[in-house]
Amino acid sequence: MSASVIARKEALVAGRDRRLRGIYIALLLAVIAALSVGVVRTNTFEMERTAAAQADRANFDAQGSINPHSAAHYSKYAFMPIPSLSGFDPGVIDYAGMAVWMEGHIQNPATFRRAEGAGDLARFVILSPAWVLQYLIPLLVVLLLFASYAGERQDGTLRQVMSYGASPSVLFIGKLRGALSALLKLLILLGGFVAIAILAFGEGAPQEDLGIRLAGLFVTYAVYLFIYAMLTIGLSALCSSRRAAAIALISVWSVVTVLAPRLGGDIAVMRTPQPDAFDTTFALNAVRGDFGTSDYADRHREEFLETYGVTDVNDAPVDFAAHRLQASEDHANPLWDDFYGGLRDGYASQENTLKVLSVLSPTSAIMALSSGLAGTDRFHHTQFVQEAEAHRRVIIRQMNEDMIYNANGQSFLYQSDASFWPQIPAYEGRLPSIGTFVSNYLVHAGILLFWAVASFLFARWAANRAARLEAVK
Amino acid sequence: MTGALLKLEFLRIRRSLAAMAILAFALIASLYSVWSGTTWRDAQVAMLGNYQADVKVQMQSWREDLFAIEQGTQEASPFAARPGNIQIPATQPVGPLGHLAVGSSALLPTRATITPLQTRMSMIEPYEFDNPTTLSLGKFDLAFFTVVVLPLLMIALSFDVLASDRSRGTLKLLLSNPISTENVLVTRLAVRNGLLILLALVSVVVGLATAGEGGFGGHGLLWLGTFFAYTLFWLALIYLAVSRIRRSEATAATLIGLWVLFTLAIPALTNSAGEAVYPLPSQLEYLSDSRAAQVDASRRTSELTDDFLQDHPELTVSDESVPDFFSAVFLANEQVLSNTVPIVNAFEEANRQRSAFVDRLQYLSPAIIAQRAFFRIAGSDFDQAQMFITQAGTAMDDLNDIVRPAIISKNRLGSDSLGAIPVFSMELAGPGAALRQISFPIIFLLVCAGVLAAIGYARQKVSPL
Numbered sequence: 001m002s003a004s005v006i007a008r009k010e011a012l013v014a015g016r017d018r019r020l021r022g023i024y025i026a027l028l029l030a031v032i033a034a035l036s037v038g039v040v041r042t043n044t045f046e047m048e049r050t051a052a053a054q055a056d057r058a059n060f061d062a063q064g065s066i067n068p069h070s071a072a073h074y075s076k077y078a079f080m081p082i083p084s085l086s087g088f089d090p091g092v093i094d095y096a097g098m099a100v101w102m103e104g105h106i107q108n109p110a111t112f113r114r115a116e117g118a119g120d121l122a123r124f125v126i127l128s129p130a131w132v133l134q135y136l137i138p139l140l141v142v143l144l145l146f147a148s149y150a151g152e153r154q155d156g157t158l159r160q161v162m163s164y165g166a167s168p169s170v171l172f173i174g175k176l177r178g179a180l181s182a183l184l185k186l187l188i189l190l191g192g193f194v195a196i197a198i199l200a201f202g203e204g205a206p207q208e209d210l211g212i213r214l215a216g217l218f219v220t221y222a223v224y225l226f227i228y229a230m231l232t233i234g235l236s237a238l239c240s241s242r243r244a245a246a247i248a249l250i251s252v253w254s255v256v257t258v259l260a261p262r263l264g265g266d267i268a269v270m271r272t273p274q275p276d277a278f279d280t281t282f283a284l285n286a287v288r289g290d291f292g293t294s295d296y297a298d299r300h301r302e303e304f305l306e307t308y309g310v311t312d313v314n315d316a317p318v319d320f321a322a323h324r325l326q327a328s329e330d331h332a333n334p335l336w337d338d339f340y341g342g343l344r345d346g347y348a349s350q351e352n353t354l355k356v357l358s359v360l361s362p363t364s365a366i367m368a369l370s371s372g373l374a375g376t377d378r379f380h381h382t383q384f385v386q387e388a389e390a391h392r393r394v395i396i397r398q399m400n401e402d403m404i405y406n407a408n409g410q411s412f413l414y415q416s417d418a419s420f421w422p423q424i425p426a427y428e429g430r431l432p433s434i435g436t437f438v439s440n441y442l443v444h445a446g447i448l449l450f451w452a453v454a455s456f457l458f459a460r461w462a463a464n465r466a467a468r469l470e471a472v473k
Numbered sequence: 474m475t476g477a478l479l480k481l482e483f484l485r486i487r488r489s490l491a492a493m494a495i496l497a498f499a500l501i502a503s504l505y506s507v508w509s510g511t512t513w514r515d516a517q518v519a520m521l522g523n524y525q526a527d528v529k530v531q532m533q534s535w536r537e538d539l540f541a542i543e544q545g546t547q548e549a550s551p552f553a554a555r556p557g558n559i560q561i562p563a564t565q566p567v568g569p570l571g572h573l574a575v576g577s578s579a580l581l582p583t584r585a586t587i588t589p590l591q592t593r594m595s596m597i598e599p600y601e602f603d604n605p606t607t608l609s610l611g612k613f614d615l616a617f618f619t620v621v622v623l624p625l626l627m628i629a630l631s632f633d634v635l636a637s638d639r640s641r642g643t644l645k646l647l648l649s650n651p652i653s654t655e656n657v658l659v660t661r662l663a664v665r666n667g668l669l670i671l672l673a674l675v676s677v678v679v680g681l682a683t684a685g686e687g688g689f690g691g692h693g694l695l696w697l698g699t700f701f702a703y704t705l706f707w708l709a710l711i712y713l714a715v716s717r718i719r720r721s722e723a724t725a726a727t728l729i730g731l732w733v734l735f736t737l738a739i740p741a742l743t744n745s746a747g748e749a750v751y752p753l754p755s756q757l758e759y760l761s762d763s764r765a766a767q768v769d770a771s772r773r774t775s776e777l778t779d780d781f782l783q784d785h786p787e788l789t790v791s792d793e794s795v796p797d798f799f800s801a802v803f804l805a806n807e808q809v810l811s812n813t814v815p816i817v818n819a820f821e822e823a824n825r826q827r828s829a830f831v832d833r834l835q836y837l838s839p840a841i842i843a844q845r846a847f848f849r850i851a852g853s854d855f856d857q858a859q860m861f862i863t864q865a866g867t868a869m870d871d872l873n874d875i876v877r878p879a880i881i882s883k884n885r886l887g888s889d890s891l892g893a894i895p896v897f898s899m900e901l902a903g904p905g906a907a908l909r910q911i912s913f914p915i916i917f918l919l920v921c922a923g924v925l926a927a928i929g930y931a932r933q934k935v936s937p938l
Binding site: 019040049055097114119131250273274275276281282381 | 491502509512516519520521523524527576577580581583584598599600601602603604605606607608609610611612613617621622625629632633636637720721722725726729730733736737738740741742743744745747748749752753755756757758760761764765767768824827828831840841844845848854855
């Protein structure tokens with residue numbers, strides 16, 4: 001008896017199960033529904049972002065004749081571009097601020113988190129194709145394969161198959177091929193749906209490497225479902241009855257998929273608490289006021305006099321007050337880098353805990369990889385925040401320099417002409433390529449591969465053991 | 474015979490490694506959830522306390538300046554003790570059982586500085602410093618344990634309540650005694666789930682004990698009522714499933730399917746439906762409109778202030794014109810407020826509609842009913858957070874009413890008027906209000922549990938397993 005005969009028989013048995021067919025169709029419909037919701041959501045978010053960016057431009061340009069520093073306080077907003085793939089996996093999009101106020105003197109945190117308006121139900125889950133693939137499709141895999149060995153052992157057919165001359169390895173390969181063929185068909189179908197929906201209907205911000213990201217998602221989810229298939233075959237082979245296999249597998253699914261990610265997040269926060277909101281605001285205000293409280297202001301005055309070779313600031317060819325404003329920005333910039341760097345270190349520490357815990361749960365690893373490939377994880381958000389900060393520094397300098405060179409000693413009474421504001425560039429957010437962050441995902445990818453290899457070896461060992469046990473009965 | 478059956482069942486549980494593991498997990502996970510919630514609450518209380526203390530120190534200094542100016546013992550800085558500098562700390566207190574259901578409190582602002590120099594938008598200082606990754610994963614609190622994990626453990630302990638005997642061939646032997654299958658079924662379900670629920674109750678009691686005052690009062694009773702109603706629902710559902718389905722793997726698959734449906738799929742679909750049917754006005758649109766109002770008000774400020782820089786009065790305002798500056802900024806803020814009233818109203822109306830929509834759809838899932846009830850009892854639901862923002866805004870209006878004459882007339886308040894400055898104290902909804910909100914959904918759960926149990930019982934009578 002060859003492996004292909006066994007694989008065909010597996011497919012035939014699965015195809016005959018009407019209940020399984022029903023679940024299969026229900027999950028396909030769930031993915032389609034989730035995809036529709038996700039694409040519509042993404043398109044709406046991106047439309048809102050574009051409208052907000054246009055309104056921000058119009059508001060800024062409509063300030064009329066005012067002092068540039070007044071305009072620097074009003075300033076502009078940077079809005080995070082939403083990738084089309086957020087329709088597949090929204091990642092942290094709902095929990096990360098979508099807008100950064102690029103105000104003078106201060107690097108504000110990203111604000112306007114969508115989850116804040118979503119009400120209590122947001123604390124359950126947000127329907128997305130990624131969620132269906134991470135949580136529900138593994139359950140389908142379990143239902144498809146839990147009886148693969150255990151059912152045959154219980155019915156006595158495994159011994160029968162062995163008596164036809166099928167070796168344990170042929171039997172395993174046959175069952176493996178049957179399982180992989182079913183999964184591959186499912187994945188190709190789902191991948192097709194996702195690709196068509198994203199490419200044809202997605203109106204998110206363009207991702208230059210969309211093809212690579214889609215391919216990466218396909219491969220990653222293929223590995224994830226392979227792991228579940230191997231765990232299911234392995235545990236099924238260890239159990240002597242369908243009942244025992246069902247209990248074991250549903251327990252594993254519940255712990256690995258439902259509990260571990262949530263518990264992991266909680267443990268990560270217990271180990272590295274979230275920043276204390278009051279202390280952080282206090283520290284933020286301290287950075288903001290540091291220029292005034294340190295002796296930097298006095299030193300700047302001396303340097304200014306020396307640079308321009310004058311003894312009175314009013315004799316200099318540039319505006320002293322405006323020069324001091326820019327000096328205070330230059331003074332604060334590294335302090336902001338330290339301040340937000342410290343916050344990011346805390347995030348990294350939490351994420352390291354999650355990485356370690358994902359050794360116990362491939363679902364945690366796939367969540368990180370999936371949102372990374374979709375461009376909706378914390379790293380992509382941080383990139384947006386850092387770009388917005390770089391832009392803030394450019395436009396604040398531009399406004400300060402207008403005052404430095406044109407105020408002619410009028411300082412804060414100087415007013416820029418209304419024609420100046422359109423010259424201040426808007427933040428044109430471009431989505432980064434996945435290559436920018438690839439090093440952040442290596443550990444998760446390694447953990448997923450480790451799970452794939454380990455689960456394959458486990459399944460092979462358990463299957464061979466089960467076949468040998470039946471053969472000697 | 475029932476006594477012997479009970480003893481046998483306890484013995485079986487003691488000897489089953491899987492059952493003992495499930496019970497141990499239930500105890501450890503539920504106690505962990507209480508500990509995790511308590512840690513979060515203590516940090517939150519400390520943060521709010523530090524904030525209030527900080528504002529109190531600033532206000533004490535402000536008062537001392539005012540007394541000194543009135544008594545003429547101090548050369549008055551033109552900026553000192555101005556009514557525009559009054560600050561009132563507004564905080565949303567952690568609810569009496571907030572540590573058992575963190576809810577929206579981990580996400581939404583819980584403090585605001587009420588002062589005449591700020592607008593409703595700027596009264597909330599930056600607070601979005603949490604890691605979005607861990608924030609999106611949610612909190613493993615007692616509400617999560619009860620709503621999501623506990624039913625799963627109940628299913629794991631109960632789905633093979635008769636099938637294990639049947640597969641070993643001991644069921645016939647057992648039924649040869651003067652005992653019915655119904656009796657075996659009910660006794661076993663009661664013992665297995667009773668133990669599990671008892672262990673979960675230990676954590677609930679620990680949670681209530683760590684709640685301080687009120688833990689064992691009305692809020693505690695409501696929590697316990699919701700807990701029992703929810704677990705009864707699942708117990709009845711399990712009873713119905715094991716009464717109707719003979720094969721244990723089919724029972725397990727059916728129950729897990731229902732669990733996925735009730736705790737994951739329906740809440741996700743309801744959330745999406747709520748978003749689709751009653752979309753909130755775009756926050757970014759609100760931002761744009763507010764900023765447009767701000768430009769408009771700034772123009773007015775500019776006219777009113779002779780081009781003072783609002784953010785740098787110390788640089789642009791001469792000593793004698795400080796009162797004019799405060800007056801102008803105050804008037805400009807009122808302008809922003811009046812310009813943004815329609816937007817704020819639209820937001821509040823959309824929130825109300827969506828909340829009413831979810832109120833109707835919650836009957837599709839016991840998990841939604843239980844979670845909303847837990848959040849409401851804990852005082853950590855979305856509506857409470859919205860109420861805090863609304864009450865802080867109203868307190869700002871009240872303060873502005875008190876200081877308006879002094880600011881507009883460019884004077885300081887007299888120290889005899891200090892008593893009129895309000896103290897912000899948010900009144901959390903009491904157990905009575907929570908009871909009114911959750912009573913019908915909880916009764917609905919109990920009725921569902923009764924109907925499911927009755928169907929299961931009838932099935933057993935007609936066709937015993």
